[in-house]
Amino acid sequence: MKLDVNALGTFYRMAREGAGLAAGRLTHMTDVETRVGVTKLNFMRGREIRRDFADSSEKVGVRVELTGAIEGQSVIVFERENALRIVETLVTESEADEFDEMNRSAATEVGQIMNNGFIDGWADVLETVIDVSTPEFVQGQSADPFLGDIEGAGDEELALLFQSNIEAVGTEVGFHHYLFPTRESMADLLDQLRTSDGIEYDKLDGFDRMAERGAEEIANTATTLTGIETSVDIRRLNFLSLEAIPEQVADERLVGVAFEFDGVPSGYLLFLFDEASADEIIDAMVPTGAPGTDDETDGYDEMGRSAITELGNIMASGFLDGWANVLDTTIDHSTPEFIHDIGAAAVDPVVIHLGENQEFAFVFDTVITADGREFDCEVYAIPDESDLERALNDLDVDRIEETPTTADFQQVNES
Numbered sequence: 001m002k003l004d005v006n007a008l009g010t011f012y013r014m015a016r017e018g019a020g021l022a023a024g025r026l027t028h029m030t031d032v033e034t035r036v037g038v039t040k041l042n043f044m045r046g047r048e049i050r051r052d053f054a055d056s057s058e059k060v061g062v063r064v065e066l067t068g069a070i071e072g073q074s075v076i077v078f079e080r081e082n083a084l085r086i087v088e089t090l091v092t093e094s095e096a097d098e099f100d101e102m103n104r105s106a107a108t109e110v111g112q113i114m115n116n117g118f119i120d121g122w123a124d125v126l127e128t129v130i131d132v133s134t135p136e137f138v139q140g141q142s143a144d145p146f147l148g149d150i151e152g153a154g155d156e157e158l159a160l161l162f163q164s165n166i167e168a169v170g171t172e173v174g175f176h177h178y179l180f181p182t183r184e185s186m187a188d189l190l191d192q193l194r195t196s197d198g199i200e201y202d203k204l205d206g207f208d209r210m211a212e213r214g215a216e217e218i219a220n221t222a223t224t225l226t227g228i229e230t231s232v233d234i235r236r237l238n239f240l241s242l243e244a245i246p247e248q249v250a251d252e253r254l255v256g257v258a259f260e261f262d263g264v265p266s267g268y269l270l271f272l273f274d275e276a277s278a279d280e281i282i283d284a285m286v287p288t289g290a291p292g293t294d295d296e297t298d299g300y301d302e303m304g305r306s307a308i309t310e311l312g313n314i315m316a317s318g319f320l321d322g323w324a325n326v327l328d329t330t331i332d333h334s335t336p337e338f339i340h341d342i343g344a345a346a347v348d349p350v351v352i353h354l355g356e357n358q359e360f361a362f363v364f365d366t367v368i369t370a371d372g373r374e375f376d377c378e379v380y381a382i383p384d385e386s387d388l389e390r391a392l393n394d395l396d397v398d399r400i401e402e403t404p405t406t407a408d409f410q411q412v413n414e415s
Contacts, residue, residue: 001187002198005385008041008239009360010125010193011162015039015179018121019164022114022177026166029113030089037165038247040240043158043208048236050143058139060099061146062111065133066119069126070189072181074119075146076111080139082175083107099139108137118164118177126189147180158205160186199392206397207388208237210326211381213400214319215366218379221315222368226284226375233369239362242351245382246344248365250274254346255300256339257312261320263331264394265387268350269319270380271312272339277375282307300340309336319381326399327391350382358385 016039023034044052058080066072078086084099087106099107112135123130138145162179181189190198215232222230255278259269273281278300285307300308313336324331339346354361361382368377383391 001183001201002190002194003201003204004190004194004196004198005360005389006195007190007193007198011189012039012041012239012241012360014122014125015041015118015162015164016121017125018118019166019177021121022117022164023166025113025117026086026110026168029110030086030168032089033169034166035169037167038240038244039162039164040238040244042161042163043204043237043239044161045208046157046159049147049159049161052143058141059146060107060137060139062108062115062135063138063146064112064115064119064135066130066181067133068130069128069185070119070122070130070179070181071185072179074115074132075138075178075180076114076175077146077178078107078175083110086110104137108135111135111137114166114175114177118179146178158201158208196389197393199389202397203392203395204237206395206400207392210323210400211237211364211366214322214381215364215368215379217318217322218315218366218377219368221318222311222375222377225311225314226281228280228284228370228373228375230368230370230375230377233367237362237364239360241360242355242358245351245361245363245380246347249343249347249378251343254339254341254343255308256346257309257316257336258339258346258350259312259316259333259336261316261331261333263324264327264329265323265331265383265391267381267383267387268354269316269333269382270339270347270350270378271315272346272378272380273308274376277377278304278308280373280375281311285311300338305338309338312336319379327395328399329391347380354382354384361385362388 016036019036019039023036026032027034059077060080060083061075061077063073063075066074084103087103087110090106090110115135116132119130119132140146160181162177164177166175166177212232219230219232222228249272253275254272255275256270256272261267261269282300282304286303316333316336320331320333362385364379364381366379368379369375
């Protein structure tokens with residue numbers, strides 16, 4: 001299967017169209033104003049998909065099988081409390097604390113209408129027919145009831161899925177939509193829509209594994225420099241519109257470091273911390289008793305900024321050097337630029353620069369966490385679209401496991 005950026009862009013627009021139809025139908029049913037949140041194409045391994053459902057909260061959903069132009073499964077997933085709120089608007093006799101037969105029926109009806117909205121959006125764009133099975137009500141605290149027998153959802157397999165979320169304005173009610181197409185039907189659609197040679201799917205799989213190793217390298221570096229034991233919590237590869245990137249970032253003041261990198265590929269790399277995490281880093285890296293924060297200098301004095309940028313600089317070098325070693329090329333990065341701003345504003349300059357030449361982007365996003373400490377680091381690697389395609393086409397997948405990481409080199413030197 002070959003991936004083409006223009007074809008993926010069409011898929012993205014189809015997903016947005018479907019989300020818009022679903023939101024409109026939910027508004028019509030419940031008289032609650034809704035809006036479409038972030039829509040994205042995810043390339044995720046089965047273990048990562050399952051981790052999305054692993055927060056132990058009870059969820060309910062409605063799953064349908066698809067046949068025709070797209071084959072696979074479409075699933076609407078609600079937090080249990082949100083589903084009950086929606087049911088309450090439709091069934092006045094509803095007992096709001098359980099899913100009896102009447103409430104299950106109402107939730108299934110809502111889920112079916114939502115699923116049909118998404119699928120009708122796809123069918124409209126493709127100008128074709130997609131058949132939908134009888135809806136199935138599912139509930140549980142893990143991924144298994146929702147995923148069913150989804151093709152390509154093995155722990156180590158890279159699966160393509162589509163995610164959209166819809167929110168009710170002014171309330172906490174919302175839901176997620178997942179579309180899991182089969183590999184064969186996706187390959188057929190890509191062949192129909194492809195306008196370039198494209199990227200072999202196994203090359204993207206390889207680059208995803210390469211990004212995973214880079215994320216682990218970042219965690220190791222953070223542990224070494226700060227003394228705070230850190231690990232990679234979540235990592236995934238997204239394809240989304242540039243304008244959607246700021247929507248993914250937390251709407252709070254963030255502290256971070258931004259880099260532009262040049263080579264094959266070129267692009268941007270950002271490390272973003274919430275303020276509590278940034279303070280934790282400064283406390284760990286600045287000598288005891290030395291200042292690190294100062295209200296007169298936007299919250300962080302010279303020593304505090306220096307600690308954050310030093311950490312970011314070393315993490316960026318490890319991450320990009322790993323890419324360069326596998327690709328057998330050179331990737332240079334700029335001097336670090338300190339960031340202290342509200343979420344979206346922290347990434348807007350990157351979006352503006354990339355937007356001069358492209359509409360969509362592959363975004364590698366990772367969360368680095370520390371057990372028992374206030375330390376969260378969001379990592380965004382956003383390569384230039386054309387450079388990424390060239391890099392992937394030249395990628396020797398076998399080199400990924402054969403090429404040592406920086407940590408491997410250090411272990412050899414120490415021994």
